[in-house]
Amino acid sequence: MNIELRVNEQDFRLVVEPDERLLDVLRNRLGLIGTKEGCGEGECGACTILMDGKAVNSCLVLAAQAVGHELMTIEGVGDRLHPHPLQKSFVELGAVQCGFCTPGMILSAKALLDRNSQPSEEEIKEAMSGNLCRCTGYDKIVKAVQRAAEEVAR
Amino acid sequence: MKKRGIGLGCGWYGTGYGNGFPDVSSAFVEIHDDGSATVSTGAVDVGQGSSTVFAQIAAEELGLEPQDITVITGDTDTTPDSGTSAATRHTYNTGNAVLKAVREAKERLLDHAAHEFSCTSAQGIELKEGWIGVIGDPSRRQPLADMVFQARLHGERFISAESSTARTTPVDRENGQGAPYWPYAFGAQVAEVEVDTETGLVQVLRIIAAHDVGRAINPTQVEGQIAGAVAQGVGYALMEEVELHEGVIKNPAFSSYLIPTALDVPNIQTIIVEEEEITGPYGAKGLGEPAMVPTLAAVVNAIYDAVGVRITSLPATPEKILAALVEKERTFGEGGMRQNIDS
Amino acid sequence: MDYFRPRSVEEAVTLGQSPGAAFLGGGTDLVLQMRQGKVNPQCLIDVHNLAELKEIRRNGDVLELGSMVTFSEVSDSNLLQDSARALWLAGQTMGSPAIRNQATIGGNLGNGSPAADAIPALLALDAEVCLRSQAGEEVISLAVFLERYPLLAPGTLIWKFLVPLRGWQSGFAKLGRRRALAIARLSVAVALKTEGETVMDLRVAFGAVGKRAFLSPALAARFIGRELDVHWRTEMISGSQELVRETLKTRASAPYKAVAVGGVMHQALMLLQE
Incomplete structure (x- = not known):
């Protein structure tokens, strides 16, 4: 079927299967491989993207369902030259170890900060609770979100 | 009712392949x-x-x-x-x-x-x-x-x-002597937990982790390794279990093999102990696995401190804790002497 | 496979007559089940974005909740916080933030899981379900609806829920294996009507105890007409323990759940609004 997707403020016309997951379309058809597949069952959050500003698991959304929604992947958050405050703080505070959960973590954190620019520690943990990390123990991730929140507030 | 307790865990760990294996x-x-x-x-x-x-x-x-x-x-x-x-x-x-x-x-x-x-x-x-x-x-x-x-x-x-x-030798099976690992890493952790006596659920509130790393070449990474190990240790202590049935893993997915989320991991305070390892680069030695070892002992000991029951198999699930509490009450009555349970 | 995105409930119901049709909500269960090969629909009718199904509104003394209202929308709603607290609480603890942003309360019912978070809350709140099919509309009490096997006839769309607003207090608690992303191992919802210190009416529902969530009128009946004295909580706790023990009988989970339900009941009672 023919669909149109809006990803990172760009429009794409695509031919997809009706049961094709958004995750696969982003990665395989659009080459946006910053979005990761961890578990494929909505349990790990590695595939988190933003749909109309809200975090969703792109492994549980069909590409067809995403039509008409504004999508953002990690590629739309920032880049090497213009990193988002979250990307900067994750790197500076050592919140990235193997990096597999990082894109999803950043997007869940962005969804939080866009809605609540001064979250408490508990609110940060709650917002990140669908994103599993096996390396960091979440400690530096939470601190990086706090640091970014301070920078965004400034 | 929620009861709090504190527990200590200490560990040492031989790093490297060990036992004479070419390393x-x-x-x-x-x-x-x-x-x-x-x-x-x-x-x-x-x-x-x-x-x-x-x-x-x-x-x-x-x-x-x-x-x-x-x-x-x-x-x-x-x-x-x-x-x-x-x-x-x-x-x-x-x-x-x-x-x-x-x-x-x-x-x-x-x-x-x-x-x-x-x-x-x-x-x-x-x-x-x-x-x-x-x-x-x-x-x-x-x-x-x-x-x-x-x-x-x-x-x-x-x-x-x-x-x-890294030079090591196998352990002599007759007399237990040898130099199976080098170097060894040491650590101690204190856990504070809260046990819900009605459901057996445990929340680890805080872990203080002190680890001897020889020399911290990158202190930020050392902290990250300790926090990561503590999170795994909390999972190891409370929820992680590979279920086998006739050699087949029954829970090979994140939906059935649960690991801690950000909300399950306690506040972690790290203490880096630098005791130079003279054979290491700039006195450094490894930390990755050793930091996980004391966590589960600290958590299980803290459970005992909180509610007076000894959990002797891992993970310390709510089922085991509640069963032990019911058993304790049956044997000793409400608030029975914990010394009796221990002996 | 075909995929349709109807523009009205009417159109959705007509499309629902196609052979092998399945209504697609948030997709958090269906997309996964399709991938795992557990279901194999020939035709997907995507209703997740239908405005008619996304309304949360007060209509006189009834609260109307469209089936495609997401758990995030439930937990963000001040109206629900004030008037359907059990459901509002269930909305906070279900899955993870990303799941809550997609998953819908209609999907939660349609998926038919014994551990569905919204169902005990809706049962306690005495919700009715409105169904739509080619045959027309059907409004049925959720408690009665849950006795149907299979739950939904082919081509039947869960349209909305009607929650009576009677000024009851309500609470909900669940027990999971961890603090987020946890499937309910036990859940308890309580709705209470008092006059002064007297219990005028009470509804108690349980989830993840048996195949489907259920109400226990027998447990509730023990308290109706009684005073909210110091004993009532203790008796609710022990009553729920007896009930779960009897319901689960010799099941492997029985020894644990029959005790732990007391703690979940305790928490649900503590969360009853002031």
Whole structure:
């Protein structure tokens, strides 16, 4: 079927299967491989993207369902030259170890900060609770979100 | 009712493959004519930060910044085998190989520089902040890049290949003697938990983790390794269990094999203990696995402190805790003497 | 496979007559089940974005909740916080933030899991379900609806829920294996009507105890007409323990759940609004 997707403020016309997951379309058809597949069952959050500003698991959304929604992947958050405050703080505070959960973590954190620019520690943990990390123990991730929140507030 | 308790766990851990198994790491190093250097090693950084550690070791030795070092890893076409990223071995084993290789390349460079500066010995040459020169004589120095560039025009290159082997022996099965591991890592952790006596649920509120790392080459990474290990240790203590049925894993998914989320991990305070390991690079030794060991003992001991029941198999699930509480009440009545349970 | 995105409930119901049709909500269960090969629909009718199904509104003394209202919308709603607290609480603890942003309360019912978070809350709140099919509309009490096997006839769309607003207090608690992303191992919802210190009416529902969530009128009946004295909580706790023990009988989970339900009941009672 023919669909149109809006990803990172760009429009794409695509031919997809009706049961094709958004995750696969982003990665395989659009080459946006910053979005990761961890578990494929909505349990790990590695595939988190933003749909109309809200975090969703792109492994549980069909590409067809995403039509008409504004999508953002990690590629739309920032880049090497213009990193988002979250990307900067994750790197500076050592919140990235193997990096597999990082894109999803950043997007869940962005969804939080866009809605609540001064979250408490508990609110940060709650917002990140669908994103599993096996390396960091979440400690530096939470601190990086706090640091970014301070920078965004400034 | 929610009850709080505190528990202590201590651990020691032999790092490296051990038991006489060949434990060899290797590295190639080249100092380039732009004042940078390359370290090539098979050791793969899977997030623990080994590549950063190698860059720091090379930079320290060459008077450069870590970002001046390119670390190439895990390419069988170009890098020498350094064994697996396992057994808490890269900082110590591969770090030693990198240090040896860097020192070897540096020695050639210093010899060359001594000649260029008309010194009788390389002892008087230093590498500092991207410069190479005669110690104590600021007028006789030049950028490292210039020295290497000129040398290169004359066919001189500063390349090295080195290996480091951790020597261990198998344990004698007769008398238990031997040197199965080197070095050993040590740690102690305190856990504070809250146990819900109605549901058996445990929440770990806080962990204080003190670990002897020999020397913290990268303190931020050390903290990250400790926090990561504590999170795994909390999972190990409370929820993680591979369920086997006739050799088949019954829970091979994140929906059935549960690991801690951000909300399940306690506040973690790390204490880095630096007790130099003289055989390690700059006195460093490994930390990855050892930091997980004390956590579960600390948690299970804290459960005992909170509610007076000893959980003797892992994970300490709500089922086990509640069953133990029911049993305790049946035997001793409400608030029965915990000493009796323990003996 | 075909995929349709109807523009009205009417159109959705007509499309629902196609052979092998399945209504697609947030997709958090269906997309996964399709991938795992557990279901194999020939035709997907995507209703997740239908405005008619996304309304949360007060209509006189009834609260109307469209089936495609997401758990995030439930937990963000001040109206629900004030007037359907059990459901509002269930909305906070279900899955993870990303799941809550997609998953819908209609999907939660349609998926038919014994551990569905919204169902005990809706049962306690005495919700009715409005169904739509080619045959027309059907409004049925959720408690009665849950006795149907199979739950939904082919081509039947869960349209909305009607929650009576009677000024009851309500609470909900669940027990999971961890603090987020946890499937309910037990859940309890309580709705209470008092006059002064007297219990005028009480509804108690349980989830993850047996195949489907259920109400226990027998347990509730023990308290109706009684005073909210110091004993009532203790008796609710022990009553729920007896009930779960009897319901689960010799099941492997029985020894644990029959005790732990007391703690979940305790928490649900503590969360009853002031």
